[in-house]
Amino acid sequence: MPERSALRADCSSCFGLCCAALPFSASADFPVDKAAGRACSNLGADYGCTIHARLRDEGYRGCTVFDCFGAGQQVSRVTFEGRSWRDDPGIARSVFDAFGVMRQLHELLWYLDEARSLPTSEPLGAELRALQKEAARLTRADAAQLREADPAALRERARPLLRRASELARARETRPGRDMSGADLVGADLRKADLRGTGLRGALLIAADLRGADLRRADLIGADLRDARLGGADLTGALFLTQPQANAARGDARTRLPEVLERPDHW
Known part of the structure; x- marks a missing residue:
């Protein structure tokens, strides 16, 4: 397989x-x-x-x-x-x-x-x-x-x-995140937010400001990250993050991604 x-x-x-x-x-x-x-x-x-x-x-x-x-x-x-x-x-x-x-x-x-x-x-x-x-x-x-x-x-x-x-x-997190699945977070100011273990399945994060946010063990399956600002964000261990989602976002050299993903050229 x-x-x-x-x-x-x-x-x-x-x-x-x-x-x-x-x-x-x-x-x-x-x-x-x-x-x-x-x-x-x-x-x-x-x-x-x-x-x-x-x-x-x-x-x-x-x-x-x-x-x-x-x-x-x-x-x-x-x-x-x-x-x-x-x-x-x-x-x-x-x-x-x-x-x-x-x-x-x-x-x-x-x-x-x-x-x-x-x-x-x-x-x-x-x-x-x-x-x-x-x-x-x-x-x-x-x-x-x-x-x-x-x-x-x-x-x-x-x-x-x-x-x-x-x-x-996510249950293993010392501070389990709340469930924000499907939430409308378009353009939200989430700078430096502690989102560890948060359920963000299908959340609308279009153009959200996630610079410096901690997204370790956050569930991002189906989340819309188009133009989301991920500069300095930590996504190591983020759950179900895919290459197209990373490609659609706006990261920088300080953005930390899961090892299985490649840093987009346009970052």
Whole structure:
């Protein structure tokens, strides 16, 4: 079963799937509209981005936030065994559909692997492992089987397990945080706040000021961190924080992240 270290995007092994399969609209994140299934005008012949070093300057902020959790290379190299949608246009629709399903499966595997890795999750070990094995098996399925897969149903089954894993981990805090799941904290002033062990599942933290905040063992699954100011914040041990969430925030050299995450280039 893949660990989180293996659930990372490897663009050099992918046929530019995120640049072709996904749609985007002219907004603060993109300068133009693009339909699903149509290649971005910046996708090169080698499937690399021709403006990768200038994405934000060119208005493609959304591209610097997105992460496929390694779904792109899995579909390109395993599901379709190295066949490119450009070289074989007849498979394009199947490739793009598989990519959407695979990304959901890989994101779920990220969460399940983290839950299993928590020392406090031992009582949940068997259930987490069984669901992890089921999701991992689907990632090795062919395109037809992926088309029939229901990652949303798997996620619903995982939801109570992940919630319980979070509760067990946060219970170890000397000052257990309160539950602020789903809270509207848009633009909130949370500078230097002690948020250790706080439940922030699905919280709206858009443009919140979290500079210097202590977010160790805070549950951030599904939290919206777009433009959240994380300068000097401590997120070591934060629960269920993903690369796209970190990418969407505004950190600096003093921001402390979990070891499994990479510091975004634009920080």
